[in-house]
Amino acid sequence: FTASDTIYVKVENKNTSPLITIGKVETTPSIAEPGKSTNVKLQLKNTGTLEAKDVKISLNNLSNETFTLASGTNTQYIKSLSGGSTEIIYFEITPSEKLAGGNHDLELGLSYKDSKGNPHEDSSKFFVNIASNKGKNSNLIMENLRYPEGAVGQNQTVTVGFSLKNVGKVDAKNIKVMVESSDLSGVVPKTVSTKKINSLEPGKSENLSFAFLT
Numbered sequence: 001f002t003a004s005d006t007i008y009v010k011v012e013n014k015n016t017s018p019l020i021t022i023g024k025v026e027t028t029p030s031i032a033e034p035g036k037s038t039n040v041k042l043q044l045k046n047t048g049t050l051e052a053k054d055v056k057i058s059l060n061n062l063s064n065e066t067f068t069l070a071s072g073t074n075t076q077y078i079k080s081l082s083g084g085s086t087e088i089i090y091f092e093i094t095p096s097e098k099l100a101g102g103n104h105d106l107e108l109g110l111s112y113k114d115s116k117g118n119p120h121e122d123s124s125k126f127f128v129n130i131a132s133n134k135g136k137n138s139n140l141i142m143e144n145l146r147y148p149e150g151a152v153g154q155n156q157t158v159t160v161g162f163s164l165k166n167v168g169k170v171d172a173k174n175i176k177v178m179v180e181s182s183d184l185s186g187v188v189p190k191t192v193s194t195k196k197i198n199s200l201e202p203g204k205s206e207n208l209s210f211a212f213l214t
Contacts, residue, residue: 016083018052018120020044020110023086025126032130034097035171037070040128042089042108049083050115058109059091060123067106067128070094081112093128097170101132139168140175143205157190161209166200173199179210187212 023043032038046052055078062068070092078087095104106128111121146161160179166172175197179189190211197206 015050016048018046018048018050018081018083018112018114020046020052020055020081020112020122022108022124022126027128030129032095032128034095034099034130036094038093038095038128040091040093042091042126043086044078044081044089045086046081046083051083052081052112052114052120054079055081055110055112057089058111059093060107060109062093062106063096065096065098066104067093067095095128095130097173099130101130103127103129139166140172140200141165141167146209155213158187158212159209160212161207163205163207164197164200165205166202169202171199171201172197175200177208189213 021044023045024041025043026041028039028041044055044057057076057078059069059074062074072092074091076089076091078089081087093106104127105125108124108126109121110123111119113119141164143163143165144161146159148158164175164177176194177197178194180193190213193210195208195210200206
């Protein structure tokens, strides 16, 4: 007596393609100040079971109206990220002073390859909480005024100087300082009477001086 039978074996492949997502987002400070550097810590996670290779991470939609880089570049690379594992990356950004308070999004572009060399591209958004500028202004004052004491003869050079200090809460930008004589027939500028300061941080001072000819 002979007999034969067929046995079926089902093989399941539980491997899944690599898929990189943003896990956690932390900023230092936790509420970013407009115009000041902010460190962004991003946790990337491969939620697939297969390895991701040649991972390229790009910080997109940067502009002077939203966010700019405070240092470094907007692109980083990870050689490989195995299935289920995580990796931490950092970006240093500066929120624009034009941004209103609240949460503002940034886009992270992701490109990588699977174990067979097939390309994958994706993007994810994350949010940065921005402090409100409402009620915060720059405030400039003059300190340490310096000028000649007593009478000054003709054809003499006199120097007028002072410290310009920002006692406000935010940076003062594009400052223009102009010094003029009320008696142009007797005192005329010997040097440029207008000076420009690109930026002056809160609490900081800039020393200025102007020369006149009597």
